[in-house]
Amino acid sequence: MRLNVLIHILQDGTVESVRMLGSSDHGEWDSLALQCIREWRYAPFRRDGVPVDIWFRQLVVLQIQEPIVLTIGELVSSTPHEADSLYALLEKGTDLDSLSAGPSVHLISQIPENARTATRKLGSGEYTSPLRRGEQYVIYKRFDRSKF
DSSP: EEEEEEEEEOSSSSEEEEEEEOSSSSSSHHHHHHHTTOOOBOOEETTTTEEEEEEEEEEEOOOOOOOOOOEEEEEESSHHHHHHHHHHHTTTOOHHHHHHOOOEEEEEGGSSSSHHHHHHHOOOOOOOOOOTTTTTTEEEEEEEEGGG
């Protein structure tokens, strides 16, 4: 489904409002799409180096798919050096379970795109290299969901 929208983005990158430019002919989907778009965040638009409000036209392509649910553990570090050290321990055989708070269930759509791509490829018991998440570095481990 394709939606053509006009988005008002504030100086801080938050979405102030969204206007549909034409309908998908599915009112409920249109409403849900507008609600989701209002939660988006953008890098602030700058004019001469100064953040400014902007109206932005965007074509949004919606794809409906079954949710992917994973049981994963996270090992969070505040520096790349610390994350690399923890990763080295894992490579030497240290169990992530002893270093982390343990597994929890996540909808894969609710974790960052780089982590989504990496965790989707993991088999049960496998872990990622450190991945940046905002100001943190995270190592993810996939657990067998049937055991929890």
